[in-house]
Amino acid sequence: MVDEAGALAALGLPADAPxxxxxxxxxxxxxxxxxxxxxxxxQAVVREPAEPEAAQNHIAVADxxxxxxxxxxxxxxxxxxxxxxxxxxxxxxxxxxVPPPGSAEAAMAALAELHALPLREGLDWxxxxxxxxxxxxxxxxxxxxxxxxxEPAREPLLExxxxxxxxxxxxxxxxxxxxxxxxxxxxxxxxxxxxxxxxPQYFDVAAFxxxxxxxxxxxxxxxxxxxxxxxxAPDTAADLIDLLGxxxxxxWLLELPRKLITNLGDDAATDALKLASSRVEKGMRQPAGDxxxxxxxxxxxWP
Numbered sequence: 426m427v428d429e430a431g432a433l434a435a436l437g438l439p440a441d442a443p444x445x446x447x448x449x450x451x452x453x454x455x456x457x458x459x460x461x462x463x464x465x466x467x468q469a470v471v472r473e474p475a476e477p478e479a480a481q482n483h484i485a486v487a488d489x490x491x492x493x494x495x496x497x498x499x500x501x502x503x504x505x506x507x508x509x510x511x512x513x514x515x516x517x518x519x520x521x522x523v524p525p526p527g528s529a530e531a532a533m534a535a536l537a538e539l540h541a542l543p544l545r546e547g548l549d550w551x552x553x554x555x556x557x558x559x560x561x562x563x564x565x566x567x568x569x570x571x572x573x574x575x576e577p578a579r580e581p582l583l584e585x586x587x588x589x590x591x592x593x594x595x596x597x598x599x600x601x602x603x604x605x606x607x608x609x610x611x612x613x614x615x616x617x618x619x620x621x622x623x624x625p626q627y628f629d630v631a632a633f634x635x636x637x638x639x640x641x642x643x644x645x646x647x648x649x650x651x652x653x654x655x656x657x658a659p660d661t662a663a664d665l666i667d668l669l670g671x672x673x674x675x676x677w678l679l680e681l682p683r684k685l686i687t688n689l690g691d692d693a694a695t696d697a698l699k700l701a702s703s704r705v706e707k708g709m710r711q712p713a714g715d716x717x718x719x720x721x722x723x724x725x726x727w728p
Contacts, residue, residue, distance in 0.1 A: 427457045427471050428505050435503035435510060436469070451691040458513060468513035469502055472617070479619035480507040482547055486618035487511070489546040490539075497535035498615050499607075514614045516607030519637035520697050528608035532633055533647050535613045536601065537654030540626040544596045547622025554590045557624065568678055570726060578725035581718050585672055588718065589625060592665060593655075597624040602677075603636040604697055627662075631670035632677070635708040636701045644670075644713040660715075667714030671722055674709040678702060 430440055438444075443462035449455050454475040460468050474480045487501045487509060499511040519529075549557060563582050565575045598605070599620040607614040630651050634644040645663050652662030681702055688694040710727045712719065 427473075427508065431505040432459065432469075432471055432503070432508070432510055435505050450693050452688065452694060455691065455694070459510075470499065470511045470513050471505075471508050472511060473506075473508035474617075474619045476619075477507060480509075482621065483617065483619040484509050486547050486621040489544055490542075490618075493542055493544060495539065495542065497531075497538065497613060498618075511616075514607055514609075516609040516612065516614055518605075518607060519603040519639075520700060524608050524637060524639070525610040527611035528613055529637065529639065529643070529647055530650055531611055531613035532606050532608065533630070533651040534654055535606075535615055536598070536626075536629050536633065537651050539598065539615065540593070540595060540629070540655065542596055545623075547596070547618070548599075548620065549623040552623060554594050554625070558586065558589060560586055563675060564679065565675070565726070568675070574726050574728075576725075578722055581721035581725065582672075584718050585668055585722065588665060589669055589672055592669060593626045594624065595626055597621065597626045598629045599624045601629040601632045602701060603633060603638075604701070606633055606637075625669070627666050627669045628673045630666050631673045634666075634713075635670055635674055635705045638704050639708075641708070641711040641713040644708065648713065664714035664716040664719070667712065668716040668719040668722075670713070671709050671719055674705045677705055 427446065429444070429446060433440060433442060433444070438461065445460040447458040447460070449458055454473060457471045458468060459471060460466070472483065474483060484504055487498065490498050491501050499514050501509055501511055503510040560583070565578065598615060598618065599622060600617065601615065605615065605617045607616060630648060634647060639647065645667070648663040648666040649659035651666075652659040655662070681698065684698055685695060688698065710723065712723065
């Protein structure tokens with residue numbers, strides 16, 4: 426789907442420049458790695474989400490982050506139609522390897538810095554937390570939970586929803602799963618801002634921690650590190666992030682069938698979704714905080 430000639434022209438390169446184009450997935454909408462040879466070799470990633478609104482949102486947010494001087498994002502080099510051309514940073518995701526030393530901590534610092542930005546860019550500004558997350562019965566039956574499990578979970582899930590609405594809302598990535606965070610030793614970059622905008626910031630932290638395969642003690646320590654960057658009480662924030670991680674994880678698992686259908690035919694993307702799903706399910710069961718509400722939900726659903 427890449428306009429190769431347009432991308433080269435936007436980068437100021439001649440049409441006959443020595444290039445290699447590598448699809449980073451099996452979908453026609455997967456990012457493409459552009460490698461340019463010659464006397465000044467470099468690499469770039471061309472990204473274009475399938476939905477036009479998502480593509481426009483990604484470009485708008487990436488541009489706003491660049492203007493804000495946010496360093497934890499690949500630099501936007503050019504825009505070609507609905508596609509962004511970004512620098513290729515020397516990192517990989519926690520879906521591919523164990524996070525190298527200092528990288529998960531760097532991801533917490535990056536998310537904290539992102540959440541502190543005074544930006545009103547992206548989706549859903551002008552809506553309230555209650556608009557985005559109205560009170561409703563959680564359809565746990567769709568995840569295979571029996572009535573015996575669902576009934577004692579109903580009240581603590583409703584209480585958790587109240588904690589969600591009272592948690593910090595503002596500029597957020599809104600899809601900060603491990604696949605969208607590139608890691609290297611002591612460094613991290615956030616990618617894919619197609620869903621970014623107004624939302625619950627602790628969901629970003631929970632999404633990264635639950636999908637990165639980090640065990641419960643490590644998740645608690647990292648949530649506390651995030652809290653220190655935001656200058657809030659580490660233990661209180663870690664407990665709340667653990668609780669809200671259950672809500673985020675349930676919502677993510679409920680969306681999993683749709684995500685799998687969307688990625689049908691892309692075996693790599695499907696495998697990544699299945700790996701993330703198993704990590705989310707395991708992580709939700711293991712307490713990484715001391716919230717009594719989270720304990721009540723876990724006791725009901727995973728006795």
